[in-house]
Amino acid sequence: MADKRSVAANRTVEALRSSIRDAALATDNPFDFAQAALSVIRRRIPFDRGMVGTADPATLMITSATMVDVTDPTGRAVEIVAELEYGTSPYANTYGRLARKPEGAQMIRDAIxxxxxxxLPYQQILEPLGMDDEVRLVFRGRDNRVWGGGTxxxxxxxxxxxxxxKALAEIAREIGEGLRLSLIRQAPQMVAEVSDGxxxxxxxxxxxxxxVTPRALxxxxxxGGDSQVRMMPAVAAAVRFRNSGDVVVTRMRTADGEWLVLRAGRLDGRGAAGRVVVTLEPAHPAQVVALVTDLYRLTARESEVLGHVLACExxxxIxxxxxxxxxxxxxxxKSIYAKIGVNSRQELVAHLFFAHHLPHFGAPVGPDGSFVGTTRSGQNP
Known part of the structure; x- marks a missing residue:
């Protein structure tokens, strides 16, 4: 009898592995792959509500969430999950601890x-959703990096x-590799929006x-502020340039939380006393470097160069x-361009911004301008 159960369990695992690999080949982005993976699991291991999310391998923070049959009557689901996972309660860092376990899957009753x-996880998450039990998972790729988590x-x-x-733990690596591949596959499809100049x-x-050009305006x-106040950052950058004589590079934060880079330099040939040109462009979060390094397997030296490139040097x-x-x-x-699939610094920056920065909009922003939240807006069905 035990042998029959073992054979049946092995067949279930192999069927799940095969279906998840097929899903990884058939989908072009992490959201579609996560939906497909949840559907595959549900047919073999029934559940009532589920989530699969991508994670930054450098921080293990969830960067997107794809959910099935999860409602949010309070409107605070994201904040509650973030407070529990990244806060100071005894139940924080559950995915981080789970990532150190070889099996990568755990029932809530074994974790608490x-x-x-x-x-708190039961009182603030399971009970409001009418649920009584939960399994949490972390998903590693073939490179042994954690590319996501799920519940x-x-x-x-x-x-x-x-x-x-046990069956879920057996297929966790297939899901992790699928998430990694879907991130790579998604990148060239993220077309940058053309600015107005x-x-x-x-x-x-x-x-x-x-x-002032319309884009700068x-x-x-x-x-924020009136028409005079809003020009102060550009004028201040110009004054700093006049006082230093060197190109000025500084940052400012908009009222809605986006960091911008301002550059001030000489426009004509009359030195610092002449006219000054100030350019503005979006800043980039520092953790993009860590994510891209893992995703495209850049060397340590290439990763360092990439960080300086994103700092506009x-x-x-450099x-x-x-x-x-x-x-x-x-x-x-040149090596970075080849690995990422671009031909110039401009293409590189646009590619990284729209493939790895823009999808995080809607998440909380840390004091250094980098996204530190756990969800991607607009990803819940």
Whole structure:
């Protein structure tokens, strides 16, 4: 009898593996793959509500969430989950702890000491959803990096068994590899929106604004305040340039939370006393470097170069910081371009922004301008 159960369990696992691999080949992005994976699991291991999310391998923070039959009557589901997972309660970092376990799957009753009904995850997540049991998972790819996490829930009277958890643990790596591949496959499909032109402010010799492009005005309007106040960041950058004589690179934050980079430099040939041009462009979160390094398997040196590129530094500046020649910097850049599939710095920056930065909009922003939240807006069916 035991042998028959073992054979049946092995058949279930192999069927799940095969179906998940097919789903990974048939989908073009993490959202579609996660939906397909949840559907595959549900046919073999029934559950009432479920979620699969991608994670930044460098931080293990969830960066998107695809849910099945999960409602949010309070409107605070994201905040509650984030507070529990990344806060200071005894139940924080459950996915981080699970990532250190070889099996990568665990029932809530095994993760919590004492009566599970007294625990915050039960009281704040399971009970409001009418659920009574939960299995949490982490998904590693073939590179042994954690590319995502998930949770499956069941209502009263239908708890998960050890065989369910074992089967889920057996297929976790297929899901992790599927998430990794879907991130790579999605990247070239993320087409950058074409802006309305350059964001440029011209400041005259008297520190009065002479002209502003529509794109720059759009950025400055988001600073808030009246028409005079909103120009202050550009004028301040110009004044700093006049006082220093060197190109000024600074950052500012819009009222809606986006970081921008301002550059100020000479427009004509009359030195710092002449007209000054100030350009504006979106800033980029620092953790993009860690994610892209893992995703495209950049070397440590290439990763360092990429970080400087996203900081808007020139080849000469990068060479000075890294104590290498600009020609060596260019060699690293060529290798980065080849691995990521772009042909220039401009394409690289656009690719990284729209493939890895833009999808995180809607998540909380940390004090350094980097996204630190766990969900991607608009991804819940």
């Amino acid at each position: 000491d004492g009566d599970v009904r007294d625990a 499956l829930m069941r209502g009263p009277g239908h708890r998960f068994g050890d065989a369910d958890v 350059p964001a440029v402010v011209i400041v005259g010799e008297d520190d009065e604004v002479e002209s 759009e950025f400055l309007d988001r600073m 020139t080849r000469a500046e 060479g000075q910081r890294m104590f290498i020649s600009p020609y060596t910097v260019q060699d690293h850049l």
